[in-house]
Amino acid sequence: MNLAKRTKRVREEALRLGFDACGFAKAGRLETEERRLEEWLNQGRHGSMSWMENHFDKRVDPTKLVPGSKSVVSVIGSYFHPDHERQQQQVGQPKIAKYAQGRDYHKVYKKKLKKLFAFTEELLGGLNGRVFVDSAPVLDKAWAVRGGLGWIGKNSNLLNRDTGSFCFIGEMIIDAEFLYSTQVTDHCGSCTRCIDACPTNAIHEPYRVDGSKCISYHTIELKERIPEEYRDRLGEWMYGCDICQDVCPWNRDAGYTQMEDLYPRDKILDHDINFWKELDNEQYDALFEGSAMRRAKFEKYKDNVAAVAENLNR
Template identity: 40%
Template structure:
């Protein structure tokens, strides 16, 4: 078997399956184990117990899938056209949803394409053991992608590519054949700290180290409990995830628009008015979010996030009435609604940091975004 030729073919097949870039690496992530243990010991994972449960196994792909000696790391771009970055952030009456979640949930789509890639490889070799993963297993996907030459890890802990920025998903195909490995690329962040200074909640502690407990993406998605009051006003109108660290990154200015129509903004999110979204009953939420990553947070958490945004919006009797109408639905939700009602009389529509961020975004938006 000519494994170099096979590796070249794998990259061609991957592009035919919709991936923009593919790299190959070995399974040695031992240099990341100490940092992972320190991060967990510091409690930076918050309530994500599943991260601590598997511990350093995340740095050992061969334990996850015995026999694995290579990882094929693949990238699929997701930046949707007409993403409405600045317009959504600028208008506090509109909900801001992380760009990756505007369309269809990426997990099944990418996993299916990785499975097809595995099947294609299997046709070329006598025997192949493989297993695809897309955020579905305890594995350090970004260190693997970095090792496979797909980019470097930015100060915000996301993977960066000089041509694609960070607007992409990652997936891995674990295989048991000795493919030639690719060369990592040089970190090109230099002295830039735009992502660090732009984080609304100061969640980026040092190069690549994130305190998830402070991160708006964690607070709105992974945390199903009460959001600490110290972070609520800082969340602004961000109701699902946060893109701030990506929006100010210079490498994202020339990012390509996704080739996947499934990642375009879904029609049910065409109207991002806070009151309109808050008016959905549970059946409407489930119907409108069918096939969306947003659906997994559930209806109550959806209302919780919206109520905080409504508390941060300019004073409105309509907002207060909408909030009051939801009281009594859930005990934890009531805490956030009551805060929002109180905040309505105190709200400041924007602060200097928010306005500075918007100005930076408007100067350097990706094409067609």
């Protein structure tokens, strides 16, 4: 089977599984991204996320993470849903980032990628490699760009002309070769809406984000109490933040997800601050079972709610 045909078959299977696009890139060291990552870490832009410093060589070179690998096959899929448009207009209620309102994407994507891997293995008569969903030192956005799935926007998110930035990324790093994709050009132009809208100035210059200032960092990754200087800037964001994506013109007509597991769960929508303040640990675990929100432990959640309550009562 020639490279063009195998590439076409794998892409078709990825789309059948519910992904919106599939791209192919030759595995190798990401030299440009390596320099940028090293600079970002040296400047302390990762805050307390010390795990970002680990496995640096594997992070910038998939052939060290998966010995013998020849290709990185990237997939993206929207998590955007019609209900998100309604929620986006709401004021006076605590907000949860759109990506965390459905089932944990790690589980949804990993299951589908394993099916794609099995299909590819059968198609080629054998295959070695691994699948990843934001679960190992892989620069997934860089590989999605190399696979022709979009460009990196000024807010550092992957942007695709059809799905916007409301999409998840996964990849197979495998020892098979394909017909590699052509990268797309940057379509942000002179727009600075994401930079202008960020309440913490986390996007300190185009294409550069200080993770330690981001609302998502303060409501998810930061283990300590949210510093006073950032508490009022959270606004209504109880978990994560979508501000820089909500204002992006490329998300105006973002395509809806094809995966029902990623639909927003009714049980976590449209609650006022009193509901969230009264939630106990057991109720929290039950409400967010199988959700990406479980990344924030209960004590972290309580501090987030307290900060949002302060903001809503001003």
